Amino acid sequence: MAHHRDLRITAMLFVAGAAFIGAAGADETCNSPYISKLIKGQEDFVYVWALGVEGLGDGSDKLVTVDVNPKSKSYGKVIHMVSTGARVEAHHMGFTDDRRQIWAGGLADNRIWVFDIATDPAKPKIVRTIADLGDKSGYLGPHTYYAMPGRMLVQALSNVKDKGGVTGMALYNNKGQFIASYAMPTQGGGDGYGYDLAVNPKKNVLLTSSFAGYANYMRPLGELVKDGEAMKKFGNTMVAWDLKAMKPKKIFSVPGAPLEIRWSLNPKDNWAITATALTAKLWLVKQDGKGEWTAGEVGTIGDPAKIPLPVDISITRDGRGLWVNTFMDGKTRYFDLSNPEAPKQTYEKATGKQVNMISQSWDGKRVYITSSLLANWDKGGADNEQFLRGFAWDGKELVQKFEVDFTKEKLGRAHHMKLGSKALHGT
Amino acid sequence: MIRALALLAGALAAPAPLAHHPEPLPALEYAPPPPGSYVLHRIMRAPDGPVLGLDGRSRPLSRYTRGQITLLGFIYTTCVDPEGCPLAYRVFDALKEAIVANTALHAKVRFVTLSFDPARDTPEAMRHYAGSRAVDKGGGLRWYFLTTGSARALMPLVEGFGQDVRVTVDRSSGRPRRELSHVLKVFLIDRAGDVREIYSSNFLHPQVVLNDIETLLMEER
Numbered sequence: 001m002a003h004h005r006d007l008r009i010t011a012m013l014f015v016a017g018a019a020f021i022g023a024a025g026a027d028e029t030c031n032s033p034y035i036s037k038l039i040k041g042q043e044d045f046v047y048v049w050a051l052g053v054e055g056l057g058d059g060s061d062k063l064v065t066v067d068v069n070p071k072s073k074s075y076g077k078v079i080h081m082v083s084t085g086a087r088v089e090a091h092h093m094g095f096t097d098d099r100r101q102i103w104a105g106g107l108a109d110n111r112i113w114v115f116d117i118a119t120d121p122a123k124p125k126i127v128r129t130i131a132d133l134g135d136k137s138g139y140l141g142p143h144t145y146y147a148m149p150g151r152m153l154v155q156a157l158s159n160v161k162d163k164g165g166v167t168g169m170a171l172y173n174n175k176g177q178f179i180a181s182y183a184m185p186t187q188g189g190g191d192g193y194g195y196d197l198a199v200n201p202k203k204n205v206l207l208t209s210s211f212a213g214y215a216n217y218m219r220p221l222g223e224l225v226k227d228g229e230a231m232k233k234f235g236n237t238m239v240a241w242d243l244k245a246m247k248p249k250k251i252f253s254v255p256g257a258p259l260e261i262r263w264s265l266n267p268k269d270n271w272a273i274t275a276t277a278l279t280a281k282l283w284l285v286k287q288d289g290k291g292e293w294t295a296g297e298v299g300t301i302g303d304p305a306k307i308p309l310p311v312d313i314s315i316t317r318d319g320r321g322l323w324v325n326t327f328m329d330g331k332t333r334y335f336d337l338s339n340p341e342a343p344k345q346t347y348e349k350a351t352g353k354q355v356n357m358i359s360q361s362w363d364g365k366r367v368y369i370t371s372s373l374l375a376n377w378d379k380g381g382a383d384n385e386q387f388l389r390g391f392a393w394d395g396k397e398l399v400q401k402f403e404v405d406f407t408k409e410k411l412g413r414a415h416h417m418k419l420g421s422k423a424l425h426g427t
Numbered sequence: 428m429i430r431a432l433a434l435l436a437g438a439l440a441a442p443a444p445l446a447h448h449p450e451p452l453p454a455l456e457y458a459p460p461p462p463g464s465y466v467l468h469r470i471m472r473a474p475d476g477p478v479l480g481l482d483g484r485s486r487p488l489s490r491y492t493r494g495q496i497t498l499l500g501f502i503y504t505t506c507v508d509p510e511g512c513p514l515a516y517r518v519f520d521a522l523k524e525a526i527v528a529n530t531a532l533h534a535k536v537r538f539v540t541l542s543f544d545p546a547r548d549t550p551e552a553m554r555h556y557a558g559s560r561a562v563d564k565g566g567g568l569r570w571y572f573l574t575t576g577s578a579r580a581l582m583p584l585v586e587g588f589g590q591d592v593r594v595t596v597d598r599s600s601g602r603p604r605r606e607l608s609h610v611l612k613v614f615l616i617d618r619a620g621d622v623r624e625i626y627s628s629n630f631l632h633p634q635v636v637l638n639d640i641e642t643l644l645m646e647e648r
Contacts, residue, residue, distance in 0.1 A: 179468045
């Protein structure tokens, strides 16, 4: 319960104007546009990147395969797991552009594990460990893995020098060889912080968001929220980059730690949306009539005074709907984005005592939710549920279809998800 | 360069006379950064291995990827995916017109079209596919059409470039049809044989490629 009390303290601090938080993102409608193989039918697997818990199972971070095909005998069951042998705050992962591999890493470390998911999609295996991120770039805590043609653009959260929030991106080729690094801007209004990145190739725009560094995200939450100086060290910016040149073009003031970035996949649209964790707002980044990129607040998520803490969002394939998970109240909300300038919440449901990531199938009929935010920030006691839950969505109601209890199965804390398919790889 | 871009604009507005697919390429929705204002990093070494020219003779691929700036694309001659090989062809055609019209680029750039279907794309099939494109008309740009003698010879090249290829069977027409599923990638290779850009279908545009070629040439000045 200690964690629970901490969160209440945090809430009070937030109301008083303090700030905190951070989390993650991605799914079938939110992949890099350079990934051409999307699963547009029934997915077979959900890969869950899980944080190891000391004393639970092997205690290691691991990639867990869950069978999610309703026609399978092992539907809703864990069918495979591969441990890294390390416990480094496993967080996010991403497909390579050919979708043959998953790159995954932890925020407490600089290693990146590369899993082969093509040879046997049910049984990923580690084929490479990349360990030179810190040496080559000076960055720490790889977070977002974004497929570029033949390459992977990795957004880090921190740096090896002072473990603060000033960081950057590192570019690797698909063989795991370092190519270049790009610092987040610290001039012209930039705070140097990083979190997520997302590309619009047609417009030659890369958008980045901002969170916090190792010194903050690895501290116990109760301790952090009492440190006034540390609480000032959260990102308040987004950056529009010239993608081709990989140079910052415009810096937006977006207070409150903007996290996941989702471009609308509708070819007629020309905007991206994000949620700010600390201030519980939806922000729209769009190109105005003069071709200038702008960012503006367009909506509120729950009651910001109660700190719902939006931690992940998932956009529908037509850009007309947005799922939002809020960690504190364990709610999953749906927003109608028919007018992206004025999102309207049309549904909400408590899907757990704590919820973090949310991923949907391409057709939007299946929604998957996990529970863990960060090892030191998850709730305590009975509220520390650790799960993958699968839901059916008919446009009106989320109906739970299965649950994998990650504590009972001795797997750890369930965090990021990616969908898998046998058919994509001819198996 | 400006002249080349002007000609390129014309080529895009009016489809190239040799194009297999005469519909114009979509307009670029942004102003790309000027040549030389950005860096094209060395992504990886271009792989090497034996390939077959239209005359059926075996030569190392490096003969076609060193000494000049090379634009290399994988194709298979029976591909009908509009976002795949046909798109690459249209872009290559538009680029060829622009390069031929700009003498400053003559003898500095080559195109390579390499089949990843050695079973069907024999040198003879490639000759038929290439048509007049493979004929050196003295326009300052050579376009090579290559294939390999076997899957064993092909695979190191495919894997070396990171060109994903998968054999699928399309049964939608009632008769099983073997198809090669792939993600379109086109590779820009510098004189030394290093891959400097990899284009996919959503940003493979002649103007962008031309700027990149000019950027590589500016490195040498």
